[in-house]
Amino acid sequence: MKKIKYSAAINQAQHLVMDKYESVIQIGVGINTPWYVGQTMNGLLNRYGEERMIDTPVSENATTGIAIGAALSGYRPILTFPRMDFMYYAMDQICNHAASLNYSLGGNSPVPLVIRAIINRKGEQAAQHSQAIHALFMHIPGLKVVMPSNAYDAKGMLIAAVEDNNPVIYIEDRELYEFESEVPEDYYTVSLDKANVELEGNDLTIVSSSYMMHQCRIAVKALAEKKISVDLIDLRSIKPIDSETILNSIRKTGKLLVVDGGWLTGGVAAEIISIVVTQGMQYLKSNPVRITLPDLPAPASFVLENAYYPDNTKIFQSAISLCL
Amino acid sequence: MKKIKYSAAINQAQHLVMDKYESVIQIGVGINTPWYVGQTMNGLLNRYGEERMIDTPVSENATTGIAIGAALSGYRPILTFPRMDFMYYAMDQICNHAASLNYSLGGNSPVPLVIRAIINRKGEQAAQHSQAIHALFMHIPGLKVVMPSNAYDAKGMLIAAVEDNNPVIYIEDRELYEFESEVPEDYYTVSLDKANVELEGNDLTIVSSSYMMHQCRIAVKALAEKKISVDLIDLRSIKPIDSETILNSIRKTGKLLVVDGGWLTGGVAAEIISIVVTQGMQYLKSNPVRITLPDLPAPASFVLENAYYPDNTKIFQSAISLCL
Amino acid sequence: MNEKLNLKESTFISILKSMIRIRFFEENVAEIAKRQEIQCPVHLYIGQEAIASSICADLRNSDYVYSTHRSHGHYLAKGGDVNKIMAEIYCREEGCSRGRGGSMHVIDRNVGFMLSSPIVGGSISIAVGSALAAKMKNKGQVSVAFFGDGATDEGVFYESLNFAIVNKLPMIFVCENNSFSTHLPDFLRQSNTSVSERVKGFNINVDKVDGNNPFEIYKSVGKMIEKARNNEGPSLIECTTYRWLSHVGYWQDLDIGYRKKVDVEQWMNRCPIKFLANELIQNEVITQDEFIKLEEEIKNQINNAVIFAKNSSSPDPIFIMEGLYN
Amino acid sequence: MNEKLNLKESTFISILKSMIRIRFFEENVAEIAKRQEIQCPVHLYIGQEAIASSICADLRNSDYVYSTHRSHGHYLAKGGDVNKIMAEIYCREEGCSRGRGGSMHVIDRNVGFMLSSPIVGGSISIAVGSALAAKMKNKGQVSVAFFGDGATDEGVFYESLNFAIVNKLPMIFVCENNSFSTHLPDFLRQSNTSVSERVKGFNINVDKVDGNNPFEIYKSVGKMIEKARNNEGPSLIECTTYRWLSHVGYWQDLDIGYRKKVDVEQWMNRCPIKFLANELIQNEVITQDEFIKLEEEIKNQINNAVIFAKNSSSPDPIFIMEGLYN
Numbered sequence A, B: 001m002k003k004i005k006y007s008a009a010i011n012q013a014q015h016l017v018m019d020k021y022e023s024v025i026q027i028g029v030g031i032n033t034p035w036y037v038g039q040t041m042n043g044l045l046n047r048y049g050e051e052r053m054i055d056t057p058v059s060e061n062a063t064t065g066i067a068i069g070a071a072l073s074g075y076r077p078i079l080t081f082p083r084m085d086f087m088y089y090a091m092d093q094i095c096n097h098a099a100s101l102n103y104s105l106g107g108n109s110p111v112p113l114v115i116r117a118i119i120n121r122k123g124e125q126a127a128q129h130s131q132a133i134h135a136l137f138m139h140i141p142g143l144k145v146v147m148p149s150n151a152y153d154a155k156g157m158l159i160a161a162v163e164d165n166n167p168v169i170y171i172e173d174r175e176l177y178e179f180e181s182e183v184p185e186d187y188y189t190v191s192l193d194k195a196n197v198e199l200e201g202n203d204l205t206i207v208s209s210s211y212m213m214h215q216c217r218i219a220v221k222a223l224a225e226k227k228i229s230v231d232l233i234d235l236r237s238i239k240p241i242d243s244e245t246i247l248n249s250i251r252k253t254g255k256l257l258v259v260d261g262g263w264l265t266g267g268v269a270a271e272i273i274s275i276v277v278t279q280g281m282q283y284l285k286s287n288p289v290r291i292t293l294p295d296l297p298a299p300a301s302f303v304l305e306n307a308y309y310p311d312n313t314k315i316f317q318s319a320i321s322l323c324l
Numbered sequence C, D: 001m002n003e004k005l006n007l008k009e010s011t012f013i014s015i016l017k018s019m020i021r022i023r024f025f026e027e028n029v030a031e032i033a034k035r036q037e038i039q040c041p042v043h044l045y046i047g048q049e050a051i052a053s054s055i056c057a058d059l060r061n062s063d064y065v066y067s068t069h070r071s072h073g074h075y076l077a078k079g080g081d082v083n084k085i086m087a088e089i090y091c092r093e094e095g096c097s098r099g100r101g102g103s104m105h106v107i108d109r110n111v112g113f114m115l116s117s118p119i120v121g122g123s124i125s126i127a128v129g130s131a132l133a134a135k136m137k138n139k140g141q142v143s144v145a146f147f148g149d150g151a152t153d154e155g156v157f158y159e160s161l162n163f164a165i166v167n168k169l170p171m172i173f174v175c176e177n178n179s180f181s182t183h184l185p186d187f188l189r190q191s192n193t194s195v196s197e198r199v200k201g202f203n204i205n206v207d208k209v210d211g212n213n214p215f216e217i218y219k220s221v222g223k224m225i226e227k228a229r230n231n232e233g234p235s236l237i238e239c240t241t242y243r244w245l246s247h248v249g250y251w252q253d254l255d256i257g258y259r260k261k262v263d264v265e266q267w268m269n270r271c272p273i274k275f276l277a278n279e280l281i282q283n284e285v286i287t288q289d290e291f292i293k294l295e296e297e298i299k300n301q302i303n304n305a306v307i308f309a310k311n312s313s314s315p316d317p318i319f320i321m322e323g324l325y326n
C-alpha cells in the first residue's frame, strides 16, 4: 500500500465522494485557496467547478445555515472552517439548528452535513487563531464529532461522515497534515463510533486523539525502552465515545492516562475519566491522570507556546509516575 | 431577616449596584419588559432611565461586543440574555473576545462585564428555548461562571460579579425565581469561587448547583428519613471550581453523587468527578454517579419532559443505591 | 378571470379560504390556550393572514417555505396538514413533529413546508440553502423565507441577503413588518424602519406592499416568483401589517403599555379577511351565502382538527430518544 | 495655512511623517519576516498608509481607535509606541502586549488605541461600545473602527451600524476597501461592491473617497469627527485603496493568480506617500531636503525599534498565566 500524507488522504476522500455522489458540494471561506486548507482541496475546483466548490464571503453564520438548507434539500454539503476559532460565529446554526432540527421536527429531517473544522496550533498566532474547541461540540446532542489521528482514518472517516445522515463535525489538526501512513487508493469507510486500539500493552492505558496521538506515539516508544507496555487507544470519535473499548483496556491495565489537545476544565479528558470511574472505578489501581492544555488562552510567544502545549516528554513523565 | 424571592434578590442587587456605581449600565434584548426577565428588573427603568437601561434590537452578537466596548471604556455593563439559547449568536464576542482579550493584550485591559444568562426549562418550549449550556462556558479560559441556587447567594454573587474585573457569566434558572430565602437588605457580596456546604452529613456527598440544588434539597430530606446523612455541596461557581471543599467532603463520606442540570457528555458532572478521582480516588468507596439530562435536545411534550428532566425521586433513588 | 378585479377568481377564493382557515385555526388555538388545554407557547398570526395566504397562493408543493416562531399561518397557507399541526400544538405523537417540537417546530415536507425556527433570524439562511439547492437542481423551484421586522435586526439576515443576490438564487424574502419585535417598536430599534428601503443598496429587487391587501401582495409576489423561476435572482417583499393579539399567547396585551388601544382598533378595522370577502362579494365573485357556507365548512375542519388532536396519544417516554440521530 | 492647498501645513507634514513611519516600519517587518527572525504572522499595511494617517491626524489621545488583523498602520498612526509594537511582533516581554498577543493583538491605551482583533468583524461592535461610553460621558470623545471590505460580509457589521445610528453615537466607521478578502475579489462576494452605497438605506451619513489621497480623506473625516463631537451621530467613510503585498507575509503573491501584476503596478504608481510628498514639495510646504531629512529621521527611529525589540527579553514561562484574570 502507498504511504500518503494526512492532507492527501483528506483530498482523496473528497475526490472520491464528489465523484461518487453528485449531491456532495463544498462550501466555506477560502476552500478554493491553499492558504487556508493546505493541500486538502487540490484539484477539486478544476474537476468539479465553482458550482460544487463554493468559496464564500466571510459570513460564517449564514454560510452554515445555507449548508444546512442544502442538506435538507437533497445535498450532502461539506462545510469547511479553516480555523475552529471562526466557528463561534456559526454556533447558532451548528448548535441550535443542525444539531437539534431532526429531533425537534419528529425525526424525518436528516441533516447530512459534514463540517470540516481545522485546528491551527502554534506559530505565534495567539488566542484567537489557535483554538481546539472540540469539547464544546462534544457537549451538544445531535452532533457527531470525530477527530482522526492518521491518514488512513482521515480518509475513511471523512467518507463515512459524508455518507452519514447526521451533522458530523470532522476535526483536523494542521499539525497532522504532513504525517504519512499507508492508505488504500480505493473507496472505504471507517466507522464513526469506534475507538482504535493502536497498540496493545499491559501496564497502562493511554487514551488520546488527533494530533496528541502523534505525541503519544513518541512517548510510547520511549516507554517501551523503559519496559512499560502501553495500551494506546485512539478515540477517533469523541461523540459518541466508545466506552467499551476503553473499559476493556482499563480492566487489563488498571491505569489510565488521558491526553487531549484541548483545555482542561470541562474537556474531553474529564469525560473519558468520568466514563471510566462511573462504570469501572474498581479496575483502577491508581488515580487517573489527564494531560491537556492549561485553562488559558493560547499565548503568542513561542517560548510561552512551548510551555503551553504539552508534548511527548510530558506524556512520558506522567506515564512513568503512573507506573512507578 | 426578611425572606424574599430569588428574582427579588436579583432585583435588589441590581438596584444596589446601580445606586452605588454610576458606571453600572444594563443592556440586552427585553430588559425593560417583565415578559423576558420576570420581576428581576422591577423599578430599574423608572429609577435609572433609558440611558442606563438599554433595551436592544435582537442583535445579540453586536450587543455583546458593545457591552465589551463599554466595559473597556470605564463602564461595568450587565448584559442580559433572557434565554441561554440566544447566546449562541454571541459566542464570538463571549469566547473569542470577552474571555481572552485581557490575556492577549498583556493583562491591562480588564473586561468588567456581567452576563446574566437565564435558563428556561420545561413548559413545552422545546429544544431551542430550554437549554442549559453552562458547561460550554465552563470550558472557556478567562471567563468566570457562577450559578447561585438561592436568593441569598443570587444577590451576593451578582453584586460580587459586578465588582469583579473579569467577564462573569451569571446563570439563573427561571424555575428558581419564586423560591424564597432570608436575604439581608443591605449591600453584601458572596465570593465567586467558593462552594457552599449547605448541609453536613457523613454517608454521601452530593454536589449540585442552581435549580438542581432545589431538587437535591427535597431528596436529602427524604434520605434523612432513611437515616442517610448527606454532605450537600452547592457549587455556586463552576469556573473556577472549589476543588478543596469537594475533596474535603469526599474524604469524609467516600461517596459521590453529582447532580447537574445540563447534558451528560462533557458536562459539569464529568468535571467534578474528574477532579475528585484525579486528586483523591483513594477516598472513594464506590463508583461516583452522575445525574444529568440525557444527551438529547429538549422535547416539547410535557410527558417527554417529565422523562427528560431528572428530579428529586431520581436523586433519592441514586443516593439509596450508592449507600446500600 | 374577473374583469373588475382583473385577477383569477379561483385564486382569490383560495386565498380567502386560506385566510379564514388561519383565522379560525388561531382563534381555536387561543381558546384552548386560554382553557389551558395546552402548555406549549403559541404565537398567533391573527391580523396577518393575508400575507401567508397570498404569498403561498401560487407556490407549488415542490417549492420550499421556511417560517418562524409565528408559524401556524405559514404552515396552513402552504397546504400543511391542519390535523397534524393542531396535534403538534397539543404535543401529541400524531403531531407533525411527533410532539417533540410543539407550536414553534412544525413541518410538512409533502407540501414543501420545511421547518419553522423560534430563533429570531434562525431560518432565513437555511431557506437560502434551499434556494441554492433549487438553483443547482434547475427545476424551477423557489425558496421562500417568512420573517418579521425583528429578524432584520439580526446580522445573519444581511449575510443571507448578500449571498442570495451574489449567487442569483431563486429566493424570496418575505418580511412581515408589524413594527414590533415583541414589545419594542421599530423606531426604537431600527435606523430605517422600512426594511425594503434599508436594503436597497444591496441591489436586490424589492417591493413594499400593504400586507393587509391580498391583491397587492399577490400581484407583487407573482412577479418575484416568475423572476425566481426564470433564474433572474432573488427578491424581497416587505408587507406592512399588524398583529392583533399579544406577542405570545391569547390575550390582547394592552395593559403593558407598549401599544395603544386605538392602534389595535384601527388595524382591526382594516381586517384583511373582511376586506377580501367584501371585495369578492361586491364584485360578484362569490355570494354572501357562499361565503357563509365557506366559513361553516372551514369551522368544521378546524373543529375536527381539535378533536383529532385531543384523540391523539401522548408520546411514549420509552421512545424519547427516537429522532436524535437519523 | 497654505493657500494653494487651503489646508493646515503642519497637519499634512504630520500626516506625511505618519505615512513614512508606517511604510518604513512595515518594510522592516517584511525584512525580519523574510529573514525568519519572527514567526508571528504579519499582515502588512503597505499601500494603505494614507488612510490610517489621515483619519487619525486630528484624533485626540482620548478618542478610541479599534483595529483588525492588519493592525500596525492604525497603531502607529494613532501615536502608538513604535518600540512596543515592534517588540510585540517579536513576541517579547517588552512588547505592548507582553508577547501574549503578537502582531494581531496590539494595544496602547495611553493614546486611545484600544485593541486590534484578528477575527474579521470582531472589533467593530466593541468600537461601538466605546462610542456608547463616549456618549454617556459626554466629553466630546469619538470612537473609530477601522475594518476592511471583507468585514462588511459579516452580519455583525450591520448590527453595529444600526445600533450606532439608532443611538446617535459618536462613531466613525472607516472601511478600507482594497477590494479583497484574502484571495477573493469583491465582486465574487458582494452584491454591491461599494460599501457606502450598500449601507445608504440605513440612513447613515456616508462618504466615499480616494483612499490614496490624504487631502480627500482628511477633509471628509474632519466633518465626520465634528459631527460626532457635536452629538450629531455616526458616519461611515469608505476609502478605496489597494494592498501591495500578499494578504499575510512579506511577499507579492502574484503567483497565486487571484490578482494581476498590472493591477499591482498601477496601484504602486499611485503611491500615497509619493503623491503627498510631491504635493507638499511642489506647493513649497516642505523642501526636497527636508523630506529626505525626515525620511532619515524616521528610518532611524524604526531601526532603533528593531534594536529595542531584539534586546527585549522573551516572556518567562513561569509567568505564563499572568493576565488571565484581572
Ligand SMILES: Cc1ncc(C[n+]2csc(CCOP(=O)(O)OP(=O)(O)O)c2C)c(N)n1
Pocket: B029, B058, B060, B086, B089, C069, C070, C118, C119, C120, C147, C148, C149, C150, C151, C152, C178, C180, C181, C182, C247
Ligand atoms: C435569537 C433570539 N433572540 C430573541 C428571541 C426572543 N424573541 C422571540 S420573537 C421576538 C421578536 C420577533 O419579532 P419579529 O421578527 O418582528 O416577529 P413578530 O413576532 O413580530 O412576528 C423575539 C425578540 C428569540 N426568539 N431569538
Ligand SMILES: Cc1ncc(C[n+]2csc(CCOP(=O)(O)OP(=O)(O)O)c2C)c(N)n1
Pocket: A029, A058, A060, A086, A089, D069, D070, D118, D119, D120, D147, D148, D149, D150, D151, D152, D178, D180, D181, D182, D247
Ligand atoms: C471570522 C473570520 N473568518 C475568517 C478569517 C480569515 N481572514 C483573515 S483576514 C480575512 C480577510 C479580511 O478582508 P478585509 O476585511 O477586507 O481586510 P484586508 O485583509 O483586506 O485588510 C479573512 C477572511 C478571520 N480572520 N476571521
Ligand SMILES: [Mg+2]
Pocket: C148, C149, C150, C176, C177, C178, C179, C180, C181, C182
Ligand atoms: Mg414584528
Ligand SMILES: [Mg+2]
Pocket: D148, D149, D150, D176, D177, D178, D179, D180, D181, D182
Ligand atoms: Mg480587503
